[in-house]
Amino acid sequence: MHEMTDEAELVQQARAGELNSFNQLVEKYQGQVYNLSWRMLGNAQDAEDATQETFVLAWQGLPRFKGGDFKTWLLRIASNVCIDHLRANRRHQTIPLDELLKDPAISQLESPEDRVLREELAGLLNRCLLALPEKQRLVVILADVQGLSYEEIAQITGTSLGTVKSRLNRGRMNLRNLVLKQKELLPPEFRLNK
């Protein structure tokens, strides 16, 4: 509760033009915004650009912020920025998994030292996420990676709860199907399953 009050105060001060207060909010949420951007775009440089753009747009849009949950508002800006990046740069759009696995740019993400199964698995999941349609990808990331509630996701994506549920369900199913194509990287319980 105290934290929420602090955040509301920071937002008020930032709206009044205090950059230090805004930067405190940036420090609080930059990890979440960067992670969302990185999972959505699959590229560290694009994620960095998108994160910076998100905070610049947030600073510009603060006078129009009508109150409510600042994190949700910020992640909505980040989602729109990511989708704009994806649309502007078609090469990031839904690439088939087989092609993704062959993509040397993505393979470079894994250094030769990354032999640990967990890291390989994380790489596989990232690649599978990138193979999802962008709307499903966004909902899956917000729900399962960022741990947001359905209501928050509906606010961020500007859709209804029903749309969130169906997109999340389809996204998870598609992701599961993609992951199952790489059984050798999966934990034993996965291999036993299907």
Added chain:
Amino acid sequence: MKKFWRRSKCERIREMFSPYIDEQLGSLERDAVRYHLEVCEDCRRELESLKLTVGLLRRLPPAPLPRSFTLARPVEARPKVLPTFTWLRPVAVTVVVLFLALLASDLGGLFVAQHGPEGKPPVTAPASPELTLPPGETPEVGAPLPEKGKAPEEVSPGAPFAVEKRGLPHEAELIPPGLEGAREGLAGQTPEVSPIPPAPPNPGWVRPLEVALGLLSGLLLGLLLVRRRGHLRRLA
């Protein structure tokens, strides 16, 4: 048929797996899923694999931050992300105002007044050698039209039209009582028969200019609207 029913039932149940995993289902739907899972081995496997996928996603390590994203200075840290068209709004307003002014002027007859009888000489019938009178002669109103080659003194000077006498009442019948003497007073004066000019059309450039300005206004307003919506969407 039983197989078809079973498949569609499974599909309907599988659509609820995500909210079931996240405990977002109502009690009725949750019970329906539980009951179906007890009897359907395929759906049980499907749910288990989905749970594992969600579990893997939730264990994904966060990507390390490459740097801090705090803003250095408020003014300079506000780069314009969208391409700036600062000229767009004033130009759009000017074009729309011009268009409306032109339209109002056209509808109000401004161009007709400016370029009508005062702007141009009135339209008259071409002078015919047969219809001219020698100077000093007074034409007779209501005289019959001269035939070609006949005496020109029967036609009023410069008049494009003449009224045939035939079928009209005698002029004496048309003079109200008490004004008979007025005719004598007017004798020797040339009656003024002014031609009726046809309504002059708009100048030729008005309509194309209206169309061009209208199209340009629509285009510029559309551009403004698209940019505004895009900007609002980015700012949520």
